[in-house]
Amino acid sequence: MQRENPIRDLQHIPAALQPILNALCEVGIDLSRVIQRGPLGGALGAAVGENLGGDTQKALDLMADDAFCERLKTANVRFYASEEQDVVAELDPAGAYAVAIDPLDGSSNIDVNVSIGTIFSIFEAAATGDASVLRPASEQIGAGYIIYGPQTMLVCTFGKGTQEYLLDPDSKQFVLVAEAVKVPDTSRxxxxxxxxxxxxxxxxxxxxxxxxxxxxxxxxxxxxxxxxxxxxxxxxxxxxxxxxxxxxxxxxxxxxxxxxxxxxxxxxxxxxxxxxxxxxxxxxxxxxxxxxxxxxxxxxxxxxxxxxxxxxxxxxxxxxxxxxxxxxxxxxxxx
Ligand SMILES: O=P(O)(O)OC[C@H]1O[C@](O)(COP(=O)(O)O)[C@@H](O)[C@@H]1O
Ligand SMILES: [Mg+2]
Ligand SMILES: [Mg+2]
Missing domain, CATH: 3.40.190.80 (D-Maltodextrin-Binding Protein; domain 2)
Structure with missing residues (x-):
């Protein structure tokens, strides 16, 4: 069955990057459902291993990593650099882009029903995986996060301001809600x-x-x-x-x-x-x-x-x- 486009409003997302954003959002929608079901879907916060960075890996960390890695294989992504993998993986030798990802951020909050997320960064692919992501951060061509909280949102930039999208639980689509977010400067x-x-x-x-x-x-x-x-x-x-x-x-x-x-x-x-x-x-x-x-x-x-x-x-x-x-x-x- 053909899925509805996961992002309803695409005007701020460069056409060449839409397959990647669609892939990230499709997985994000699935993950938000898994997270909402919490323990009904199994022990999401159970410790299952340790990553190269020395952090304990939770079941949901690995579930998220597997899902993003799999889905991005058909999204024009050559290299996949994940917090949960030791080295940069090659997904599609013909892909034009590299994605770096923290598949599940805030792992310590999985079991306590507090907001967690996915963070991603997009570069043009270079000759090798390392060369694609070990370069000045200013060379990112896209970046953002999905937050799984009381509301699930996509927040991203492609170098022309920061946009916010809210996942409508009825249509299961991300809907643009802010076109030019600004950090307020009055906070204490x-x-x-x-x-x-x-x-x-x-x-x-x-x-x-x-x-x-x-x-x-x-x-x-x-x-x-x-x-x-x-x-x-x-x-x-x-x-x-x-x-x-x-x-x-x-x-x-x-x-x-x-x-x-x-x-x-x-x-x-x-x-x-x-x-x-x-x-x-x-x-x-x-x-x-x-x-x-x-x-x-x-x-x-x-x-x-x-x-x-x-x-x-x-x-x-x-x-x-x-x-x-x-x-x-x-x-x-x-x-
Ligand atoms: O437990 P600490 O030292 O306060 O660190 C909290 C930080 O660790 C993190 O959870 C690290 O991210 P991961 O959950 O992806 O490992 C950040 O989200 C958070 O800012
Ligand atoms: Mg993190
Ligand atoms: Mg993480």
Whole structure:
């Protein structure tokens, strides 16, 4: 039986990339159904293995990876670079594109009924799999995510703004709901896993300390904190109501460059955020100017409203003595 086109409104999606977006959305629709059924469909959050990055793989991680890998074989995709696979796979030697993917982001939230997602990045295929994805993030020609939450949405960019589509549960089609999303710059929210405070560098601690000091502190304003532990959910909140996200490098072994992966997490989210008028850095330099050194390489990641992300970079630019002085004299960054 011929399926209805999974995306109703195609005008913002370049014609050459529509087969890929249709493939991603078809699988996304199937996954959203599986996720809604939760334990009725089996133990989705059961640990079944470990990936090369050292993360525990859940049943749903592998189910999602298999489904995207299979479906993209007939979508003009030559190379498939997945969080769940050790190396870049060749799907169709005649394909014109490479897709990098985090098939299931936020795996720790599968069993707790909190939003999770799929993150993807699209490049033109180069001669090899590695050459296709280990190149400047600015060479992405498309990127986005599907969020499986109270609503299932597709958020994506092809370099001409960031668009949002909502999955209509009746028609089972993604319907365009926002043509030019803009990160609001008025928010007073930050997102960071504060349990790692003792491991952070001085500039990161100084920034968060100043937020926590509230009205009495140098920012002269009260801040609010969020941590969902699903990158897609944090991104969606920041696109909707602003704020800043930080997953910095820290002193824990293996976390020197944070936790998030450059190729299939940070690069695509950076493209989406920057096309929505925000900024994404490795805490200092723009992610879009960077190239991953290997498929599963990590990078510190800071993104959100431009003023806040720039402020965090400025804390890093200060000489050590001045950052230390911030702990005693908070007048420096008064807004
Ligand atoms: O558990 P932590 O250290 O707070 O990390 C949370 C981060 O890990 C992630 O879940 C990593 O993604 P995966 O679930 O795809 O491995 C991000 O979505 C999230 O931002
Ligand atoms: Mg992830
Ligand atoms: Mg994942």
């Amino acid at each position: 929210e930050f997102a960071i896993n504060a349990s790692n405070y003792r491991h952070w560098s001085r500039p990161i601690r100084a920034y968060i300390d100043d937020c926590l000091a509230g009205e009495e502190g140098p920012r002269a304003s009260n801040f609010n904190m969020r941590w969902v532990a699903s990158l897609v959910a944090e991104t969606h909140r920041i696109l909707t109501r602003g704020g800043v996200f930080l997953y910095p490098g820290d002193a824990r072994k293996g976390y020197e460059r944070g936790r998030l992966r450059m190729v299939y997490e940070c690069a695509p989210i950076a493209f989406v955020i920057q096309q929505a008028g925000g900024l994404a850095t490795d805490a200092q330099d723009p992610i879009l100017g960077k190239t991953a050194e290997s498929l599963h390489a990590r990078t510190p990641f800071v993104f959100g409203s431009t003023d806040k992300v720039s402020r965090i970079a400025a804390y890093h630019d200060l000489p050590d003595e001045e950052v230390n002085a911030l702990f005693g004299n908070r007048g420096l960054f008064r807004v």
